[in-house]
Amino acid sequence: MPGAAPGAPAFPPVPRIDCEGALMLTAEQNGLLTQTDAGTPMGELMRRYWIPITIADRIVAGGAPLPIKILGEALVVFRSPSGEAGLMAESCPHRNASLALARNEDCGLRCLYHAWLVAPDGRVLETPPEPPEVNLSDKFKHPAYPCREAGGIVWAYLGREEAMPEFPEWIFEPYDDDKIYATNAFQDCNWLQGLEGDLDAQHGPYLHYTDDEAHTQDGLQNRANEYIHDQRPKVAAARRPWGLQTVFRYLHKDGKAATYWIHPFVMPFFTFFESNLLDTEGALMHAWVPATDESHWVWSVLFSESAMTDDYLEFVDRTRGYGMTDPANNWRVTAFTGEGVGYEQDRALMASGRSFSGIEGILQQDLAIQYSMGPVSDRTREHLTSGDIAIVQVRKYLLDTLAAVGDGEPAPGTKPGSQEGIVFEALTAEPDASMRELAAR
Numbered sequence: 402m403p404g405a406a407p408g409a410p411a412f413p414p415v416p417r418i419d420c421e422g423a424l425m426l427t428a429e430q431n432g433l434l435t436q437t438d439a440g441t442p443m444g445e446l447m448r449r450y451w452i453p454i455t456i457a458d459r460i461v462a463g464g465a466p467l468p469i470k471i472l473g474e475a476l477v478v479f480r481s482p483s484g485e486a487g488l489m490a491e492s493c494p495h496r497n498a499s500l501a502l503a504r505n506e507d508c509g510l511r512c513l514y515h516a517w518l519v520a521p522d523g524r525v526l527e528t529p530p531e532p533p534e535v536n537l538s539d540k541f542k543h544p545a546y547p548c549r550e551a552g553g554i555v556w557a558y559l560g561r562e563e564a565m566p567e568f569p570e571w572i573f574e575p576y577d578d579d580k581i582y583a584t585n586a587f588q589d590c591n592w593l594q595g596l597e598g599d600l601d602a603q604h605g606p607y608l609h610y611t612d613d614e615a616h617t618q619d620g621l622q623n624r625a626n627e628y629i630h631d632q633r634p635k636v637a638a639a640r641r642p643w644g645l646q647t648v649f650r651y652l653h654k655d656g657k658a659a660t661y662w663i664h665p666f667v668m669p670f671f672t673f674f675e676s677n678l679l680d681t682e683g684a685l686m687h688a689w690v691p692a693t694d695e696s697h698w699v700w701s702v703l704f705s706e707s708a709m710t711d712d713y714l715e716f717v718d719r720t721r722g723y724g725m726t727d728p729a730n731n732w733r734v735t736a737f738t739g740e741g742v743g744y745e746q747d748r749a750l751m752a753s754g755r756s757f758s759g760i761e762g763i764l765q766q767d768l769a770i771q772y773s774m775g776p777v778s779d780r781t782r783e784h785l786t787s788g789d790i791a792i793v794q795v796r797k798y799l800l801d802t803l804a805a806v807g808d809g810e811p812a813p814g815t816k817p818g819s820q821e822g823i824v825f826e827a828l829t830a831e832p833d834a835s836m837r838e839l840a841a842r
């Protein structure tokens with residue numbers, strides 16, 4: 402169902418769930434967190450924010466509209482002959498032919514079937530087979546959404562006009578366009594599995610373990626002290642006006658210092674890290690944008706203080722970005738476009754002790770795990786522990802936020818200036834620094 406139906410309530414009723422102290426989710430809570438079609442509480446909450454839709458250069462002025470699913474809506478994203486990005490429902494308002502086939506004309510998309518012309522704002526401007534006096538432009542609007550471009554990304558707002566927040570300029574303001582590198586990939590599992598992978602402090606020293614020699618080859622030796630060797634990381638989280646601040650502590654090998662990752666979750670699906678890949682200072686933004694309830698777009702956007710060289714970009718694609726994707730397979734990660742089973746797991750490498758997983762590459766390791774949980778992980782069957790605190794806290798935060806927005810509160814982080822004070826860094830300090838204070842900064 403594209404967009405909010407006319408006359409639909411501003412926010413759907415949210416079932417009252419007491420999650421005080423609860424670690425395990427009920428099936429109802431899992432559904433609330435994972436279902437994002439129009440008309441669902443989480444779907445309507447996400448529609449209160451600007452959403453990254455596609456990489457800007459995937460659409461060409463006057464070229465083919467690109468079919469894409471976002472929050473369960475089948476859409477086309479396109480660039481007009483004059484260069485403006487547009488986003489509208491894929492199926493033609495006349496008789497549902499796909500507008501991915503449409504002619505891309507000066508005034509909008511013209512359906513191939515009977516030549517109806519739909520403007521980027523959703524008005525039907527022409528219906529050529531009808532008598533000239535027929536005018537549908539003020540009778541109804543085809544679902545169409547405002548777009549913006551920033552950081553090499555096309556963004557759109559899919560919600561109600563009256564709730565539209567300011568565009569999140571704060572993400573991009575500190576960086577010139579040539580110091581931002583945006584990549585994304587399509588993943589065949591629910592968005593929350595991706596986000597929770599980012600908030601899972603414990604998996605680094607296990608899933609991502611490779612020996613020091615492999616780190617050196619991979620240019621990742623600076624990470625060895627950060628998380629590979631501490632098998633019992635500590636975690637803290639604190640609520641903030643824009644989301645949840647999380648802190649992960651990884652004790653160094655010698656036990657004399659620790660690295661604290663201060664790592665915010667920003668509504669509705671972003672996380673930020675400090676990034677110093679190959680000694681280039683910068684930041685990394687992740688986003689998990691639902692496509693359907695059983696798939697999502699994962700974004701990795703790198704912001705750099707200095708110019709990005711080809712070597713640097715190649716390294717990023719291999720280790721932190723999603724540059725290795727297959728456009729012919731809807732931008733799924735290349736390594737998974739073959740049989741897709743087993744994730745090229747090398748049992749001999751695993752047995753050698755040089756790799757815990759036997760899977761090559763941090764990105765592939767994370768994807769394999771997230772896929773292996775199934776399209777929508779059944780969280781009623783989990784057994785969580787204290788190390789899962791950031792995951793528990795983000796679930797509670799999202800459930801509380803759904804209830805608050807259902808009661809008429811504004812969506813967190815949508816008021817102007819409410820992103821002030823978002824801190825993300827990797828801090829080296831003594832091992833007993835106060836996690837609570839770091840999370841509250």
Ligand code: FES
Pocket residue numbers: 493494495496497498512513514515516517
């Ligand atoms: S189906 Fe598109 S114009 Fe008829």
Ligand SMILES: [Fe+2]
Pocket residue numbers: 598604605609767
């Ligand atoms: Fe990971």
